[in-house]
Amino acid sequence: LCTQRASRRSCAAGRGQSLDENLGHPRGSKQPPAPGTRSAALYVHWPYCEKRCNYCNFNKYIPRTLDEGAMQKCLVKETTTLLKLRIPSEIDSVFFGGGTPSLASPHTVASVLETIAQTTHLPAKAEVTLEANPTSSQASRLTAFQGAGINRLSIGIQSLDNKELQLLGRTHSVSDALGTLEEARRVYPGRTSVDLMFGLPAQQVEPWLRQLQELLSLCDDHISLYQLTLERGTLLFAQVQQGTLPSPDPEAAAEMYQHGREILREAGFRQYEVSNFARNEALSTHNWTYWQGGQYIGVGPGAHGRFVPRGDGGSLREARIQTLEPDNWMKEVSMFGHGTRKRVSLSELELLEEVLALGLRTDTGITHQHWLQFEPQLSLWDVFGKAEEVRELQSQGLLLLDHRGLRCSWEGLAVLDTVLLRLLLQLQNAWENRPPPMLKVTESGAASQREDSR
Numbered sequence: 001l002c003t004q005r006a007s008r009r010s011c012a013a014g015r016g017q018s019l020d021e022n023l024g025h026p027r028g029s030k031q032p033p034a035p036g037t038r039s040a041a042l043y044v045h046w047p048y049c050e051k052r053c054n055y056c057n058f059n060k061y062i063p064r065t066l067d068e069g070a071m072q073k074c075l076v077k078e079t080t081t082l083l084k085l086r087i088p089s090e091i092d093s094v095f096f097g098g099g100t101p102s103l104a105s106p107h108t109v110a111s112v113l114e115t116i117a118q119t120t121h122l123p124a125k126a127e128v129t130l131e132a133n134p135t136s137s138q139a140s141r142l143t144a145f146q147g148a149g150i151n152r153l154s155i156g157i158q159s160l161d162n163k164e165l166q167l168l169g170r171t172h173s174v175s176d177a178l179g180t181l182e183e184a185r186r187v188y189p190g191r192t193s194v195d196l197m198f199g200l201p202a203q204q205v206e207p208w209l210r211q212l213q214e215l216l217s218l219c220d221d222h223i224s225l226y227q228l229t230l231e232r233g234t235l236l237f238a239q240v241q242q243g244t245l246p247s248p249d250p251e252a253a254a255e256m257y258q259h260g261r262e263i264l265r266e267a268g269f270r271q272y273e274v275s276n277f278a279r280n281e282a283l284s285t286h287n288w289t290y291w292q293g294g295q296y297i298g299v300g301p302g303a304h305g306r307f308v309p310r311g312d313g314g315s316l317r318e319a320r321i322q323t324l325e326p327d328n329w330m331k332e333v334s335m336f337g338h339g340t341r342k343r344v345s346l347s348e349l350e351l352l353e354e355v356l357a358l359g360l361r362t363d364t365g366i367t368h369q370h371w372l373q374f375e376p377q378l379s380l381w382d383v384f385g386k387a388e389e390v391r392e393l394q395s396q397g398l399l400l401l402d403h404r405g406l407r408c409s410w411e412g413l414a415v416l417d418t419v420l421l422r423l424l425l426q427l428q429n430a431w432e433n434r435p436p437p438m439l440k441v442t443e444s445g446a447a448s449q450r451e452d453s454r
Ligand SMILES: *[C@@H]1O[C@H](CO)[C@@H](O)[C@H](O)[C@H]1NC(C)=O
Pocket: 004, 043, 095, 097, 098, 224, 276, 286, 287, 290
């Protein structure tokens, strides 16, 4: 669970010099549909945990007493308010994250899902994921969550070594994790995901690869690999600082990542995103929406959302951030119907930067069609076609720009951070030097200046 604290970034360790003809983009494989502006994904944040993990500085709280009834009422209320503000014609995925949402009662989960179904359309095929912590997911609970409407489970296994689990401060053991996995596969066959961390202090490459092999023999069709990041304010950070633990070795972590993804590729897993691997088309559509710059609504303390403001032409985005601290958030929701702390409009350039940064995380990258949805005036060719930087990345075999669009090669995905940095600079450059807004012909036939906020 809450790999929030483990890096979603790639290991920028300077691999990928070798030219690989096999670019790892399976042809003809099905993509989830590109997100439209009428539908949206919905994220629900459950902020509570049993105990603080040693590496986590995420938005979570360890309550002494918890009034679940009040929390449930507020989640339902905010869901209603935010949906009514937006009125998406349907919600095509829901994700319960945290914190430890598997500590919430199935009844709470059910009431949020019922609210969505009543306020807008929640198709039966919509992906509805719950993040689960091995200790809190006894068999009966997994079935109860299914009854509540959950159809996909993401289990925070993190390690198959009890000493490492202790180091991380996880509350579960390896046998808890494997028990939960087995049960989850029975209840959610083909729709169970597992998280594994790498790059821990003192962790060695070979033993970690054996963990991955073991997990591979037991897991379902989806695996996420996350590199540990040391965050200020965590126990692990302090221990490394004081020298009671060695600092994680970035070279070793890069090797784990590189060998790990090779092992997964050989086992038939598609690396569809920097940290995510799926076989049998079991990609997460919720996360795919996010990487494709689709709309999403964030409910719960500290949740983030992004959507197209109503009545707008469809290209601009508003970011919405909910109040962080659960008690304050609850007060605001009771008073105003929602706990939005901040609303910001993304500028056109910020939106394009986001489209670029998120899209390049996926193996299919950014198609021309996708880009034009956000920027009809300046094509991918205009921005990147003539850039020296891009030509260099292409000749190193890290990047591709062709009739399909712009994407990282399999090698490039492993060094996304460096690739992205150069592309963002190029985008900013092209944006500053873009031609003035074009004259466009209105429906009545008269030419008028393009109306925008440039
Ligand atoms: C998917 O998205 C949710 C937020 O919407 C996030 O909490 C979760 O960690 C993401 N999972 C992966 C595998 O990136």
